[in-house]
Amino acid sequence: MSRPPRIPRELAFLPFSGSQAVVAGLVTWRMLRGPSWRRMLPDIYVHIDGYREDDHRMWCDAVALTLPRGAAISDLSAAFLWGIDLLPRESPVFITLPGTARRRSSPRVSVNQRSLLVEEITRFAGLPVTTGLRTTFDLGRQLPRTDALVAVDALLHRRVVKLPDLAGYLDAHSGWPGTAQLREVVTLAEPLSESPMETRLRLILHDAGLPPLTAQHDVHGVHPQRGRIFLGRVDLAYPRWRIALEYEGDHHRERAHFQRDVARLNALRAAGWLVLRFTADDVLRHPARIVHLVTGAILERHR
Template identity: 35%
Template sequence: MVFLGSEALAAGAVTRHQLTHHHEMLHRDVYIARGAELTPSDKARAAWLWSRRRAVVAGLSAAALHGCKWIDAAEPAELNQRSQHKVAGIMLHCERLDSAEISVVHGIPATTPARTAFDLGRRRGPVSAVLRLDALLQATTLTVTDVRALIGSHGGARGVVQLRHVLALADDGAESPQETRLRLVLTKAGMRPSRTQIEVYDEYRFIGRLDMGWPEWKVGVQYDGAQHWTDPRQRARDIEQDARYRELGWRIIRVDADLLRRRQLTIIRRVRGDLDAAGAPHPLPNMKKMARFLGNLAI
């Protein structure tokens, strides 16, 4: 637990010796138990305490408080406050926040999910922004419409042009950064999946859930983490499940980390081949603008 040393001493919760020898100072007067793992949420709380509880937690720190996964623990904490006094490990922003854009999470004032997405979607380049918005959409009840509503009141904000593209590319069905990257690879090739997290049933029971695909043409794409290849029981289940999908007329393309990282053209060829075999139009409709936007980006 992150805490203010002066408050803990005043309350008698720790002695000066314990504070010095059993705790680590993160910022001025802000401590954590020595050797404890510092999560993004802990860093957010530590930064807020450093501000003497005056700042609003923002950016990735707000996303962490809202329950986002896949935030790199090495990223600095982020605060929105007027003072721009620099401190190591904290990124300070000074942006106008309306009262409706501030929520309280675990007792800490933080930008709402919509405002957090508005901020993250304008920074760090479009691919990183989509990754972060997907995670925020997955972790909360936020919708793309909620974020678009803020553009009208902050239309002159820096990065709004990127944000509009990012919102068009975001999806609340991505359950990992790898799934987001895979979807973007397909989108860049003019083949954005029409659905994510597709539940497949036969006439009696649930068969499985596909990460993404085109149910209208019964083409599905699965991202398989390491356990799908290294765990024999999981591998056996995947093989049986694929057989059931095929019996129902589905074509399934499985993608692993090596394919996604090094052989993206192989993924594109396989997916395009199955879409062609299923009778899908070439190119898919309404893909030109998205594909053009992603055209020069490394994914």
């Protein structure tokens, strides 16, 4: 019975350059053409045990091996590396190449041709990536308006970038394509927003002309013996009218979370709060219904 070929430790998990591995004597071209290895890109291979078709980080590792000096992983892929996953399914790796480089986009790599300053590129686990500030600047002006606000909110919430720094960078790059949109996004941005759907919900109501909402509002009540007590935190609120808006994600269906939600909801209602709960279907498909319900609640509480 033949033994399986030994896998060099250096090639066991991460993508690598086939030509460099051959020169180093770690593998042969004949081995790389065998079933133990997967060709990802021209000259870029990974061991079959380390290959995961939808692992964006693996593809970032692979693409980074092909980048020339002055290039970087950027845009949504950079945001992904910074901890913000807004990638569409089967997304390519987004890269920025300097103007002197030439490379066509492909199903696996989306190329943006523009020059980056040295200070706009950093290293993330060994990969060249646009800084958090440059990443936020690019996404905020290039994505569609709603997606741009979602990205900026998420990067602010994770503290990848600070709002004053983004505003200052924007002022220094006034006149660049998309900066008019980014300037509006900066005025709408909310670092306390905890999810893309919260951002989308807030933007729906803003665009409908409703009053500004308070994000992540702490609600307190009065206990007969203990005095002032914390009842819960709501996603969005109109404190003056005691109206709370909650986005219900899938995690709310888990038994323990559901039980806590019921207890919190009962406590809020007992304290005189009206709680409106919305799902992804509401936010993505029925924004007019959301506006109608919230407008009605404000009118009712305003009387």
